[in-house]
Amino acid sequence: HKECPMIYFQKYLYQQRKKNKDQSIIWYCKENRSKIKCKSSLTTINDTVIRYPIEHNHEIVSKAQVAFLKSRFKVKERVRNEPGIPPKKIFNQEIGKIIKENEIILDKDTVLFAPKYSANKKGLHLQKLKTIPKLPHNTEQINLTNEFILTNDNQRFLIFDTKDGDRIIAFGSHWQLDCLENSPVWHVDGTFKTSPKLYYQMFNIHAWFRDEMY
Numbered sequence: 001h002k003e004c005p006m007i008y009f010q011k012y013l014y015q016q017r018k019k020n021k022d023q024s025i026i027w028y029c030k031e032n033r034s035k036i037k038c039k040s041s042l043t044t045i046n047d048t049v050i051r052y053p054i055e056h057n058h059e060i061v062s063k064a065q066v067a068f069l070k071s072r073f074k075v076k077e078r079v080r081n082e083p084g085i086p087p088k089k090i091f092n093q094e095i096g097k098i099i100k101e102n103e104i105i106l107d108k109d110t111v112l113f114a115p116k117y118s119a120n121k122k123g124l125h126l127q128k129l130k131t132i133p134k135l136p137h138n139t140e141q142i143n144l145t146n147e148f149i150l151t152n153d154n155q156r157f158l159i160f161d162t163k164d165g166d167r168i169i170a171f172g173s174h175w176q177l178d179c180l181e182n183s184p185v186w187h188v189d190g191t192f193k194t195s196p197k198l199y200y201q202m203f204n205i206h207a208w209f210r211d212e213m214y
Contacts, residue, residue, distance in 0.1 A: 006030065006069075009049065011060040013069070014042060024050065031058055064104045065113050071098040072115055079124050083131040084152050087124040091117050139167035139198055167198075176207075179214050183207035 005016040007027060014027035024045040029038040036058050043051035071094045078090045095115060104110060136142050149158035151173050159170040159177075172180075180186065187206040195202035207214050 008066050012056055013061050064110055067098050067102045068115055071095055076127050079127045087128055088117055179207040179209040183209045
């Protein structure tokens with residue numbers, strides 16, 4: 001499994017393969033199940049190596065590679081736990097943080113294994129879907145709990161809910177309403193493709209405020 005426990009030992013990565021009754025753990029090289037099929041492994045007990053690995057058949061794993069690998073797990077965790085933030089924003093934040101904290105220089109070699117959003121986009125989207133409840137079969141089944149009617153800082157986000165057959169629902173934060181109030185220009189967009197299946201159209205109002213579109 002891609003997210004099973006891993007260790008970094010003597011410049012190589014190992015994935016946990018088996019836990020024994022005596023509490024020892026067998027770790028196999030991360031490339032064991034790849035096309036490389038590296039057969040190197042080691043055994044630990046209480047965080048101490050008791051059986052050392054044989055020689056690997058591939059190049060060492062740099063600390064930058066390990067750092068980027070950790071960042072990918074952190075990105076997935078945040079996407080699951082912070083549904084209000086776009087996955088791409090989380091991805092860029094975490095990758096940028098790892099680069100800064102580990103003083104990674106993005107040269108021609110490092111760029112080859114640096115995570116790219118395009119390659120992770122589908123997986124992150126699936127992680128985000130796990131946080132979204134299944135769509136109701138009719139508007140009467142729509143249950144707007146606090147996580148959907150409040151902002152991340154627990155301010156009101158639900159403007160109104162008609163709670164009738166049409167079930168027209170409007171969302172907007174206090175700050176967004178202030179933007180609309182103070183904006184000299186509004187831009188409106190009625191979109192059909194992204195509207196939920198129970199609805200015909202999703203209507204958006206955007207404000208030009210402080211030289212930016214919101």
